[in-house]
Amino acid sequence: MSIKVGQLKQRVVDAAACVLAVKGYVSPIELLKQMRLLPETDVRLWEKGVYDCLQPHVQGSQKKLAITFDTFTEWVKEGKCVPVTASMRGSGRDQSYELRVTADADPDMERFFRTCYAPADITPRRLAALKKKLNKVPDLVVFMMVRDSAACEECGEEMTRGDFLFREGKKCLCLRCADLDHLEFLPSGDAAMSRRSKKHSPLSAVVVQFNRRRKRYERRGVLVTAKAIAQAEAECLTDADRRAAQRARGAVQREREDEKLVAEMSETILEQYPGCPAGEAREIASHTARRGRGRVGRSAAGRELQTEAVRLAVVAHIRHAHTPYDELLMRGVERDAARRSIASEIKGVVATWRAGPDLC
Numbered sequence: 001m002s003i004k005v006g007q008l009k010q011r012v013v014d015a016a017a018c019v020l021a022v023k024g025y026v027s028p029i030e031l032l033k034q035m036r037l038l039p040e041t042d043v044r045l046w047e048k049g050v051y052d053c054l055q056p057h058v059q060g061s062q063k064k065l066a067i068t069f070d071t072f073t074e075w076v077k078e079g080k081c082v083p084v085t086a087s088m089r090g091s092g093r094d095q096s097y098e099l100r101v102t103a104d105a106d107p108d109m110e111r112f113f114r115t116c117y118a119p120a121d122i123t124p125r126r127l128a129a130l131k132k133k134l135n136k137v138p139d140l141v142v143f144m145m146v147r148d149s150a151a152c153e154e155c156g157e158e159m160t161r162g163d164f165l166f167r168e169g170k171k172c173l174c175l176r177c178a179d180l181d182h183l184e185f186l187p188s189g190d191a192a193m194s195r196r197s198k199k200h201s202p203l204s205a206v207v208v209q210f211n212r213r214r215k216r217y218e219r220r221g222v223l224v225t226a227k228a229i230a231q232a233e234a235e236c237l238t239d240a241d242r243r244a245a246q247r248a249r250g251a252v253q254r255e256r257e258d259e260k261l262v263a264e265m266s267e268t269i270l271e272q273y274p275g276c277p278a279g280e281a282r283e284i285a286s287h288t289a290r291r292g293r294g295r296v297g298r299s300a301a302g303r304e305l306q307t308e309a310v311r312l313a314v315v316a317h318i319r320h321a322h323t324p325y326d327e328l329l330m331r332g333v334e335r336d337a338a339r340r341s342i343a344s345e346i347k348g349v350v351a352t353w354r355a356g357p358d359l360c
Helices: 002-023 028-034 040-047 062-078 107-113 124-134 191-200 226-238 240-272 278-288 307-321 325-330 335-355
Strands: 082-085 115-118 141-144 149-151 158-160 164-168 171-173 184-187 205-211 216-224
Touching (some): 002 062, 028 040, 028 062, 082 124, 107 115, 184 191, 191 216, 191 226, 240 278, 240 307, 278 307, 307 335, 325 335
Antiparallel strands (some): 082 115, 141 164, 164 171
16 A cells, blocks of 8 residues: 555656646646546536536545645645645636635635645746736637537527537527627637737637547637727738738747757756767757647746756657557557556666766
8 A cells, every 4th residue: 555655646746747847837736637637628617617616526536635635735845836826717708706626615625726836946027927827817718619519508599510609607508698699700820810809809709629639629719899800900901011020030030049949958968868869869859849739848947948847858758769658559558557557668768868878
């Protein structure tokens, strides 16, 4: 039993460090999601008001969760992480209500789940930005249907795939019943148009659609007033040339920054893992620093070349390049089981690379 407890504690520490490195902060909910004890879809439904509380959807025994939360609390204290209280508010038309985590609204547990933690060395400016982000009033969210059909629960109108659906608590509504039918759909693709039209629209909603292959919701556009779209178009036409020049300069600047980040990350990898071949260090850096993929190299910790972020990038590369992990997934082995089966191989390669060429 003590070995299992030790393994669980190490799993908590690894998951918390991973979330902190990638997101720039860690919270009990993000920890449970990383440990696969809380499905992302359940969190989404809770945020939309479909679930009254989140606690029943957390997986694991009472004892397992108690050890998880105690270990997490000890870890943030040892790391001297900075606590930040986050507001948890619903994203329905009535955004004045607070989301509830526990069934009995236990004040201690509610406070525990609402406390996020930033790195100990976070700058005042980034801390202020994080507080603003965690306490931002959520956008209204409209879903682009992926089901073949559904009926509005107020008027009974039939909705088909590709139509817009609004969730109000546990009810599915058409846009007319949700009082959003006067808005126009502006697809994603032009950031300036989306940003300006949303700014000028007195009422707006973000449109998302569930990607079944990636098992996540992805943004498809916004719903805004026709007047806001026209005003945004006029503004975009007046400064189109200036924005095009800015994009060109920005692309050159980003390319230079990426090259510098890859070079610095390659150097850092070789310093921490002197036994790693130089070509592989460059490959790891190029892969993890690529933009637009949500990789650890693009996180705040990755750009600052923090040790944990570099370790995560190196371990991910070893997993795919030096173990049969991908083959196991192709044979239908579950992700967690596949990772457990190759853990010793990863540790072996990491130990070899850390030892360096003179000691290998």
